[in-house]
């Protein structure tokens with residue numbers, strides 16, 4: 079079942095074209111990631127979906143409803159957590175949840191939601207005294223309190239430390255497991271790769287690609303490399319003859335094997351058969367950063383080194 083459909087969306091700010099013919103479909107129950115460089119048009123797109131901006135042209139359907147024409151229906155079905163949410167400093171966690179739940183006809187039990195998001199201990203804490211991660215979890219809770227079928231989360235872990243980010247990811251997965259479809263805008267490639275069932279890459283207001291994380295990585299970065307030293311002499315032909323291997327170089331005892339497909343497992347099996355141990359094994363691990371660069375021509379903001387030790 080389709081939860082969300084965006085068709086030929088256009089939006090300008092004066093002369094500046096922010097969204098230039100964007101189309102995509104999100105299936106019910108998916109976590110659908112939206113990634114792209116700064117200023118690519120991601121937030122404008124989700125603000126149009128939320129009915130906060132009026133598109134110049136194109137159509138949007140949230141569970142069959144138009145966000146501008148069917149405001150009440152969309153409001154009951156769509157939860158929104160936008161960038162930089164802010165609340166009154168003195169409001170307490172439980173007060174905020176109770177207040178927001180009163181805005182909806184069929185809210186979830188806000189006490190349960192508080193538990194799901196790990197905020198029960200903080201129920202009487204004022205907003206200003208919450209940590210960054212707790213504030214973020216509260217804003218997710220407020221986006222979910224109306225019992226939405228679809229939730230938009232924009233930059234939900236920006237500014238959080240690594241542990242708080244991972245905790246938030248688990249929360250998002252739990253929310254998805256309750257049946258909520260999630261639209262996730264993020265600058266973090268590891269977050270998009272870990273959480274998303276599918277991802278749209280938006281660049282300069284246009285869709286550069288839509289695929290699963292693995293599909294994007296596969297399409298963008300077909301070539302892989304494995305480096306290692308060998309524990310005892312090995313004939314180069316053992317590896318050159320493997321399927322998927324395109325090149326083998328040996329420089330000062332370091333082997334560099336280039337290829338495609340299941341390169342690492344093929345090489346590992348061949349070495350095991352030859353009773354050779356690969357020491358200091360490294361692989362040019364392909365990840366979503368590489369796909370981002372391939373599709374947008376720019377490095378993601380959160381770019382990390384893509385070569386990692388295999389045993390890390």
Ligand SMILES: Nc1ncnc2c1ncn2[C@@H]1O[C@H](COP(=O)(O)OP(=O)(O)OP(=O)(O)O)[C@@H](O)[C@H]1O
Pocket residue numbers: 091094095096114115116117118119120121122123
């Ligand atoms: N209210 C506005 N008035 C004028 N221009 C705007 C407005 N909001 C956004 N823009 C411009 O439209 C373009 C798209 O912005 P948008 O915020 O949608 O991009 P984004 O992909 O979400 O960027 P970021 O990753 O930096 O949040 C940018 O060039 C931005 O400067």
